[in-house]
Amino acid sequence: MDERSLLLLGILMVQSQHGYQINEFIEKNLGRVTDMKKSTAYATLDRLCEAGDVYMHAEQEGNRPFRKVYSITQRGTTHFFELLRFNLAKADKMNFSSDIGMMFLDHLPYEEFFPLLNERLVKLHKQIELFESTPPHGYGLGVDLAMEHHLVHLKADYHWLASVISRLQATQAK
Template identity: 30%
Template sequence: MGRRRLPLEKVLLGFLMQGPLHGYDLHRRVETELGNVWRMGMGYIYNTLKELERGGQVESVVLPQENRPPRKVYRITPAGQRSFLDWVRQPVDAVRDMRVEFPAKLYFFHLLDLDGVSRLISAQETACRRRLERLEKSAERYGPHDFDRLVFDFRRRQIEAVLDWLADCRETWAAWRAAAQKDNLREAQMEWKTDTPS
């Protein structure tokens, strides 16, 4: 079994799904678009790109520039596309990954206008409920005055908060979709009115 791929690799692949970029552009996009979730230095991003290239998920080409040093541009390969799409559609494994990895997945569903966000949210809710069930079973062995009861209660509340947040995500996403459909309908009506002869 290989090592677990870092979510940053998937984030870089997600940005490359929109088209080729060089390392600095990728760094800038991570900082500006996901800065509330991620903080990554340029060196880490370039090392990650090298690893992705060695793994066949991205390709690079060096482009000459007038009066400037050549620029290395990265583009995603079909293997990288499959890897990204497999990742973005799967729920995260651990509650701790809800803080960074899951919001990144939601972001890419929005950015790339991917279908299936409801399935992702449902799968994540199911994973959280299963985790909560396992946690509650293990807590049966704790007495009301055991220290571990405090730890259990903290973990239980974390999972419950995640479930509440996921319900909010579902509602927010549905509202965004409804607003986008209304906007598209208005645009289509406006186009029809301007294209229709008087």
């Protein structure tokens, strides 16, 4: 919703782009930061257009498929800064869907939940490796910080889970 708009407006703050281009940029570079899908982006761009935050004009080079090029308007720029300020001052509400399962851990015997948690630990480890093997984009300080933020939480999650597993193991050993 608001974050989707902020994302699109922010991308258009750099330069005018057409929808496909925007979607590609998101897919290739921001897959970790957002999960917005293409059709959502197209629809949101439409909404921003209607709201006057963004201005669209069609372009066509030769016989290539036509494109809708979006540019941010003055109004959109103002809106962007509003959304940005709000977003930066806001503390994320974090809720982790895995906490739901965690709460009911007690219903499974050790032999059951131990391999399950280990499976999760391995998945987290792979995500971290993937992250660390990817070089920084160089799209600017902000983007790098966002990536760093993500990594911090991945690692926190990993270490916590590892500690849970070893504590549970210790309890079991008694």
